[in-house]
Amino acid sequence: GESVGLHLPTLSVQEGDNSIINCAYSNSASDYFIWYKQESGKGPQFIIDIRSNMDKRQGQRVTVLLNKTVKHLSLQIAATQPGDSAVYFCAEGAGTALIFGKGTTLSVSS
């Protein structure tokens, strides 16, 4: 069945380090993937997306990598800052709705 999961529920990094958050998906028909950031008490905030015809996409300080062979998605955050502390969700779509994973909590210490 369809499922989206994250390899680690929590990730702790030092300020200035690069962070890598991983996500595995199971539906090979998924054609669209998104990363969201959710701060405490707020709604999910769009970070970056990628279509299945791409394997890499870059934004400001963030890069998303897609490996369709092993159904793996990752979010790289460069020079992580305390303001990056949040829960990060990946989501996949192959039909009407996005399917979300449970999220990875990123903690950034100064």
Place this chain on the structure above:
Amino acid sequence: GAGVSQSPSNKVTEKGKDVELRCDPISGHTALYWYRQRLGQGLEFLIYFQGNSAPDKSGLPSDRFSAERTGESVSTLTIQRTQQEDSAVYLCASSRNSRGTGNTIYFGEGSWLTVV
């Protein structure tokens, strides 16, 4: 408006009462989604509206849950005879067109529902 607007932001209700949650999507967005998020969990899809097409209700957990949308405007999610397990954040999102085209989906801040 500038973003997806939801109301109320917080709602405490007694078990057995009905509640209505409102969502104003971003102007011009034809697609509208409702999700539920329990504490510390991911987002569960509830329902999807796209223009005047029949909504995708496949995620509604029971017949106590229903949602309406008039045209491409406001949507209302109704939960009848609320139960304690309905306590969650209800998130609304919208996008310019069908998700299948990869249009960015924007979320509101959510309506926090507590059933006591």
